[in-house]
Amino acid sequence: MIISRRRFLALAGVVSGTTLIACCSTPDPEVPDVALERWTGGDLPLVAGVSADGRRLVDENGSPLLVLADTVWTMSGVYTAEQLGKYFSERQAQGFNAVQTSALPFHIDGSGNRVDGCIDGQQAFVDGDITRWDEGYWTRLDTLLDEASKRGFSVLLGAMGPLLAYGIGDPAESREFGRMLGDRYGGRPGIIWLFGVDYASSEWDLLDPSLLECLDGLRDAGADQPATVQYHNNSSLSVDNARWGGRVEVQAAYTYAPTYAVVRKGYELAEGPVALVESNFEDENNTAGPDTTSETIRRQVLWTYTSGGAYAAYGRRDVWQSRGDFLDALGSTAVAQLGLIRARVETLDWSAWVPDLAGEVLVDGSGEDVRSGSQLDGTADMLESDFATCAATPDRSQVVVYLPTARPVRLDLGDSEVHAVWWDPTTGAESGVRPDDSGWFEPPEGRHSDDATDWLLVVDRVAAG
Template identity: 35%
Template sequence: MNRRLAARTAAVLAAVLAAVAVAVLVVLGGYQALRPERAAPEPSSGPAAAAPATSGAPTASPRADGGTRFVTAVSGDGRYFVDQDGDPVLVRGDSPWSLLVDLRPDEAETYLTARAEQGFNTLVVSLLGNPMNGGVTADGATVDGLLPFAQGDVTGWHEPYWDRAHATLARAADLGLTVLLYPVDSWTVEEPFGSPSVEDCRAYGAQVGEWAADLPNVLWMAGGDYTPSPEHDACFEAVQEGIRSTGDDRPFSAQLITVRFAGQDPHWGPLVDWDFVYSYQPVYEAVREAYDTGPVRPALLAESNYEGENNLEDEPTTTETLRRQVLWAVTSGSPGDVFGTDDWEFLPGWQGRLRSEGAQQVARLRDVVAALPWWTLVPDDGSLLVGGASGNPEALDQLESDLATAAASPDGDLALVYVPTARTVTLDLDGLAAGAQAWWVDPTTGEPESATLAASMTTPGANADGDHDWLLVLGTHRPW
């Protein structure tokens, strides 16, 4: 088992325990050699200042004014994310945790360009490295020896490290990639961070906030496979307080290993702006629970099984696993998803795996969803999908459950039903808009097949991969 996978195994156990508890309760070379002049931050775009959600179609990427869209703020209704114009933006994530320390600038360019071409728009990244989060050495050095700190002083920065990291994130911005950035995480808080005082944590946060002020593509994170402790809680909070002291109020969340989303933790729940949903069991349950848990905020599936890894050693993570995670998430209330691969730590030969079959299928599915008014969807309460749901409440792996899930817009203009195995589903059509039509979408190719809308609908047989999962699109919006 690799380093993070060991921690993820603990996550499965924690998720099971949580479920039981709920039941009973990137010297710079290719970029630039010197840090550029930093522009003043743009006006606040955090959740409290989020532009009202719009009812029209999302702006295409790039934006009409030639700019680039980012995941910027939380929608007015608290359910999804919006860009700089207040338009809905579907999260299409990847998890290159060690991007800033494992890759030289030319390698980072290869990675970033490939993911942007595939339609990814969000990355999970640690600002500091440690072997446990995919980094090179415990002192936080990059692969070619750039160190972040001088003699363990978290406010004594080695500028070449920070200039390169800034240039990498700026290049991500050029390509329309938002970064869910951990200034310090649960693997780096002791090395290379060195468990400093709360005052030093706060001072470091202020430096990070100033350093990132001209980066329009950052959202803030804390934790990471994190078991809360008073000492580390205090440091993580102080870092975020330091960032906030610079006038930066971009959305913040935390990833904990002890719960499936921060809202379940009495300490961290009140501190986050959106929920990082973290589950290796069939994801519909955790996403739906986060969606239903107040206060209302985005319940984003931000980590589940990675391509090439599985916490259950005797179970593979197949392309079907990855498809299920995307579509179960979207039909259970998640405003997108975050994909991951075994190359989160950039293993040898990673360049040849950037266009893996899993990444391509996930990209196709996201294209389908993004072409529809997905932000209007509400998870089904049983009024649309009334038969053929099935399920396995004891499933530990994504492939052990066959639950069909659905979501629909309140006006009946759009509905999605994800059917993971062959069957006939029974629908209540009364809530659909007049003129509604039906399409079966092959989730392996993204291609739709027109179907006759009826109260009982049967999956069309094997999809292009020989599996039997299908996405049923209902309403007046023809899929991609």
């Protein structure tokens, strides 16, 4: 039986930092190559903090950074130096710029069970003591972080986890462990410290004291990188546990339901940039809803970016578990389309977008905000809602609308002359469009080979004169 991400990742720590160039998997012939020069050049930006308004992640120069992360929880326990190079090279070319992985090593055995330590037996600690580090393992983690930053990958790095497996719970030791982490890694750009991961509310009282002491130890050592915490419960945000309020700089969103709901909620709470750290994975379904498809993956990422989110993560079972021919599993139609999406969004004024939460810009055609559906907890799957999300710059000089299903929409743009296109997230093709006299935009007929009907509408105001 394949072990569930939920239980096996109890309290796992994660890092974001990947950059890639195609080298291992076969590209999808129907999707254009997105290996752009800006993704493979030198001096690639890394996450270094949070913008002054608390809405975006920024690099060392203070410039906003749009994050597309891959999920490889087992990387530190499995990958050789050669495999790290291949992985980051390919993912860079595919358009990713972050990776999520555990700071403490584990791997999945042939029966689908989690095994603590590296796949070759290397352990992180001497005799299980978190304050006595085995240098052999931590040198490996250094190499992972070096390869990530070299390719322009930020790393969502779990500070403490999987702690239950190590029997860790003493707050004083946890603070010292955090200080040791901060001494070693506090000066590195490109790290977002992650606490929790599938961290159930039933465990908060037991483990919060140790986790928060670890965070304090990081800060004692001068580690000022952003931090966040992820829970186990569906459709959660970091602020759901009051103990973490004001302690983390990034809001981790976790949901298997349509992503716009939790991301928009996080944006309204204004407690830091919203990062979608987990939603549906390819080749995996934890909720008994419809199978995860390429359209599922597109929806959860485009809904995130147009709902105020600054960070969206992707995952695939064989890749996050590092099982089988995992480097050959890096390519898929969904992956290629995610590269197209990041490339297109980065051409737009995305860092200035404000989600249209009140429906003042998208005034007709938004569709139904479906919240209930076929999943085990009664919530809707990504494919069971057709709700359109809209974002705009404060002056409405640019408006974007993501429609999961094709239909006319009406925008309130005043009397402005506009240039507008329908952009196809499956191929990158676009079609010009003009609104009618009432502000309605009609999508083109005919679509791509997979019969998807989602579109991104991009509307720019044309300057007078």
